[in-house]
Amino acid sequence: MPTAIQSRAPLYITMHERDNVAIVANDGGLTAGTVFPSGLTLIDKVPQGHKVALVDLPAGTPVLRYNVVIGRTTRDVPAGSWVHERLLEMPAARSLEGLPIATVQPPALPPLEGYGFEGYRNADGSVGTRNILAITQTVQCVAGVTEFAVQRIKAELLPKFPNVDDVVALEHSYGCGVAIDAPDAIIPIRTLRNISLNPNFGGEVMLVSLGCEKLQPERLMPPGTIPLVDERNVADVGDSADAKLDVVCLQDDAHVGFMSMVDSIMRQAEEHLERLNARRRETVPASELVVGVQCGGSDAFSGVTANPAVGFCTDLLVRAGATVMFSEVTEVRDGIDQLTSRATTPEVAEAMIREMAWYDAYLDKGRVDRSANTTPGNKKGGLSNIVEKAMGSIVKSGSAPISGVLSPGEKVRQKGLIYAATPASDFICGTLQLAAGINLHVFTTGRGTPYGLAEVPVIKVATRSDLARRWHDLMDVNAGRIADGEATIEDVGWELFRLMLDVASGRRKTWAEHWKLHNALVLFNPAPVT
Numbered sequence: 001m002p003t004a005i006q007s008r009a010p011l012y013i014t015m016h017e018r019d020n021v022a023i024v025a026n027d028g029g030l031t032a033g034t035v036f037p038s039g040l041t042l043i044d045k046v047p048q049g050h051k052v053a054l055v056d057l058p059a060g061t062p063v064l065r066y067n068v069v070i071g072r073t074t075r076d077v078p079a080g081s082w083v084h085e086r087l088l089e090m091p092a093a094r095s096l097e098g099l100p101i102a103t104v105q106p107p108a109l110p111p112l113e114g115y116g117f118e119g120y121r122n123a124d125g126s127v128g129t130r131n132i133l134a135i136t137q138t139v140q141c142v143a144g145v146t147e148f149a150v151q152r153i154k155a156e157l158l159p160k161f162p163n164v165d166d167v168v169a170l171e172h173s174y175g176c177g178v179a180i181d182a183p184d185a186i187i188p189i190r191t192l193r194n195i196s197l198n199p200n201f202g203g204e205v206m207l208v209s210l211g212c213e214k215l216q217p218e219r220l221m222p223p224g225t226i227p228l229v230d231e232r233n234v235a236d237v238g239d240s241a242d243a244k245l246d247v248v249c250l251q252d253d254a255h256v257g258f259m260s261m262v263d264s265i266m267r268q269a270e271e272h273l274e275r276l277n278a279r280r281r282e283t284v285p286a287s288e289l290v291v292g293v294q295c296g297g298s299d300a301f302s303g304v305t306a307n308p309a310v311g312f313c314t315d316l317l318v319r320a321g322a323t324v325m326f327s328e329v330t331e332v333r334d335g336i337d338q339l340t341s342r343a344t345t346p347e348v349a350e351a352m353i354r355e356m357a358w359y360d361a362y363l364d365k366g367r368v369d370r371s372a373n374t375t376p377g378n379k380k381g382g383l384s385n386i387v388e389k390a391m392g393s394i395v396k397s398g399s400a401p402i403s404g405v406l407s408p409g410e411k412v413r414q415k416g417l418i419y420a421a422t423p424a425s426d427f428i429c430g431t432l433q434l435a436a437g438i439n440l441h442v443f444t445t446g447r448g449t450p451y452g453l454a455e456v457p458v459i460k461v462a463t464r465s466d467l468a469r470r471w472h473d474l475m476d477v478n479a480g481r482i483a484d485g486e487a488t489i490e491d492v493g494w495e496l497f498r499l500m501l502d503v504a505s506g507r508r509k510t511w512a513e514h515w516k517l518h519n520a521l522v523l524f525n526p527a528p529v530t
Helices: 140-160 182-194 258-277 302-317 332-341 344-365 376-380 385-397 426-436 465-470 489-504 511-515
Strands: 012-014 021-024 050-054 062-065 069-071 118-119 130-138 166-170 206-209 244-247 282-285 290-295 323-326 402-406 416-420 442-444 458-462
Touching: 021 062, 069 385, 118 489, 130 140, 130 182, 130 258, 130 332, 140 206, 140 258, 140 290, 166 182, 182 426, 206 258, 244 258, 290 302, 290 385, 290 426, 302 323, 302 385, 302 416, 302 442, 302 458, 302 465, 302 489, 323 385, 332 344, 332 385, 344 402, 416 426, 426 442, 442 489, 458 511
Parallel strands: 130 166, 130 206, 206 244, 290 323, 290 442, 323 416, 402 416, 442 458
Antiparallel strands: 012 021, 021 050, 062 069, 118 282
């Protein structure tokens, strides 16, 4: 639990009683000569969110934040000095050998009952928070035609179907010019397949294909992939009945000219829109939420305000029986011992270790390591290196036991707290969490980003009040009030939980939805491009 020396000015925040550095909380930072209530005097000007030495730190001293060694000083650093990345030597990554395996047995969290939302039940048992027609594409080549058709669908057809929230094209850069049979090609293929089956799409799967691409429709959606909702589109496949794959192939001889292609897409889309329009929201328990949590544009306040509040909310969701997934391999790698110890079983712990090892090898192929993660914005926001960043990122996971692990592109099939292994890239992580089956997304930011997803609502949480004020029509929750002393982590956690239920029910829109802000899908493809 962070503690602060409370005053209008000056203010610093520590994360653990053993920490020998703290971050400056004041907007605009503090000037040299500033004296804190503790008696500490600043030797340097220290920007907001950056670290100040609480005691003298001789060269080689371990620097502690979160009671974790985030580096060792490269020279003598007197108390009151600005401690930044150029003064720190980052420690080596924790070995994946000899880790604590399912050693933490926290007391069971009491069930949280009586909470629900208005959602759309699907034939496969999942629940959507939105009612969207998604048009899947097998290959980037068709993106322009599909987008043209989608704009016409929105203008000409969507007004006829008031119960349908939106039409989205699942555009991506995969499908051809790739080593489609390489072992790692399974990752982008299953990612696109599982995105197409996201709960917010109501089981309506429609594909646009070029015809000559390597990723053929039947390979993307093999028989048995699409749940059979009713007797429509039933293929004669012998003893089993699967939903027939609905494909518009642009190279078909029946298409004469561009508008013929567009008209075919629109005709097929209207059939799906009619079925989606017949759906209605119904009351479902909060256990039907599948929430992805992520951070981007992080700063030193991410691990002080927004991410701890999300972690508290994560515990509430798990108590309510919901599914929560956290991700970003390089942003948890330095806390792998914290994660393996929280695993419910040795098998879950070993699965996390395998994902870390796979990603270590993936980075090594590119002759980099986890330190390549941190951005100029992270450092400007006070995060000296990936170790410090990881400690603040992990707290989004709360305190519940970790009950499952997903490899990139896999679909979640259980409740509880799940580790979904993904790169830390905002866009790739969001894409993979969509594939895992989220119906709601929470995104924390300290530097600020207009990130959004067209496929699920994204709730944006600001780490600092200054950002929340400046981006008042982009941030949905201001966790900066925690550092200001105006709210507790628990207060903001409950606020976020209740907002989730309202957004999931369609009673409220997020700012990203309001402005229709969304980022492109970015498939993770570690396989070769030919």
